[in-house]
Amino acid sequence: MPFVSIRVSRCAILLCACLFSVVASAQMRAMDDSELAAVSGQGLINLDALTYGGYEFTRLNIGGDIKLLTNIDKLRMGNYARSGGGTVSNQPADIAIDNFALGRVDNASTSGAAIVPFEIRDPYIELAFKNNGAGVREMAGIRLGFGRARGDLSGDFHSMTGVMEGYVNGPASIAREYYMQTNNLNNFTCAFNFNCLALSIAGDAELYSKVQLVKAGTGDLMQNGQPINRATQMGVANGDSFQTDNAALKPLLPLLATNNGNCTASGLPACFDLLNYKSIFVGDKVDNNLATGGAQGIFFSVQGQSVPWQDLANAGKFVNTQAGAFANFAKYNNAEGKAIYPFAIALFDALRGTARVDTCVGGSGC
Numbered sequence: 001m002p003f004v005s006i007r008v009s010r011c012a013i014l015l016c017a018c019l020f021s022v023v024a025s026a027q028m029r030a031m032d033d034s035e036l037a038a039v040s041g042q043g044l045i046n047l048d049a050l051t052y053g054g055y056e057f058t059r060l061n062i063g064g065d066i067k068l069l070t071n072i073d074k075l076r077m078g079n080y081a082r083s084g085g086g087t088v089s090n091q092p093a094d095i096a097i098d099n100f101a102l103g104r105v106d107n108a109s110t111s112g113a114a115i116v117p118f119e120i121r122d123p124y125i126e127l128a129f130k131n132n133g134a135g136v137r138e139m140a141g142i143r144l145g146f147g148r149a150r151g152d153l154s155g156d157f158h159s160m161t162g163v164m165e166g167y168v169n170g171p172a173s174i175a176r177e178y179y180m181q182t183n184n185l186n187n188f189t190c191a192f193n194f195n196c197l198a199l200s201i202a203g204d205a206e207l208y209s210k211v212q213l214v215k216a217g218t219g220d221l222m223q224n225g226q227p228i229n230r231a232t233q234m235g236v237a238n239g240d241s242f243q244t245d246n247a248a249l250k251p252l253l254p255l256l257a258t259n260n261g262n263c264t265a266s267g268l269p270a271c272f273d274l275l276n277y278k279s280i281f282v283g284d285k286v287d288n289n290l291a292t293g294g295a296q297g298i299f300f301s302v303q304g305q306s307v308p309w310q311d312l313a314n315a316g317k318f319v320n321t322q323a324g325a326f327a328n329f330a331k332y333n334n335a336e337g338k339a340i341y342p343f344a345i346a347l348f349d350a351l352r353g354t355a356r357v358d359t360c361v362g363g364s365g366c
Helices: 009-024 033-037 172-182 194-202 347-352
Strands: 045-052 055-062 065-068 070-079 093-102 104-106 114-116 118-131 137-159 162-164 166-171 206-214 233-235 271-273 279-282 299-303 307-310 318-321 324-329 343-346
Touching: 045 307, 055 307, 070 299, 093 324, 104 137, 118 307, 137 307, 162 206, 166 172, 166 347, 172 194, 172 206, 172 347, 279 343, 299 307, 343 347
Parallel strands: 162 324, 166 343
Antiparallel strands: 045 055, 055 118, 065 118, 070 093, 070 324, 093 137, 104 114, 118 137, 137 279, 137 299, 166 206, 206 233, 233 271, 299 324, 307 318
């Protein structure tokens, strides 16, 4: 298995403390037969087993909710020398995040500072095993996942490997304003610039697109026949375009706002540096109910070979991973079949980046 350096001791200690505090807070009390008959449920911890694709999986499910506010100086997963394959940057680790944080603090520099934690429901730890060529059962990978998760995720994202699927939307007027500023245009000269004129015609029509991890400069999702790893950008993939539901513009927009392999669409950036985004809200920012507003299917894994992890957000599906470290922030379908993205970004923020929220009392980061 590749050497993996994970500097998460404070997070691990905090997570364990939260779990044990849930257990410790339970008070033992005898129940009579009538009370027992009215009770149904399961223990705090249970095990699931699965066999798939030649692998044996054992998952430890921890029922309950956890609320976190934590800061980690450096998070490194898959810190080893890669060669060839889908590697698209010179970053030394599959996942490299500095100043990593979960949760935020509102009014951090005032006496009214209030912690807004990162919420997790039903976390789990899963192990994957496979028999090697000599018939010896070996551990192939391990992952930490969440049934649901909601809150602010912050950091300096130097590289990411895995799946990060987000949703970007906003009025075309925002794109027009950005285009005019970056190209030194005014309302008069805009009329003689094709891209600017097209955005002007679009007016306030809403533009939207899926964004994901892409290769810088092209927007490619694959390299040398493999999914990219150690990505430093996310954006509109090569061949994809911004969309609109405006009936008059819908037939024309793909001609104007498609990434044709140069990371631009209508003269605008279609690929964005991960370092531009200091904080991303995971889950539904409006729906503060974790049961309905929390994102599903999020996990982090490390594996010594390609492991197909069960997709717990999409029944019957599996997430194929390469050897190394992997983060999964993938879209999923709700009960009505609607695609739900784990995070959403306003078009204004997509073009200009997002600031870091305060993650400790008294200032921005710790």
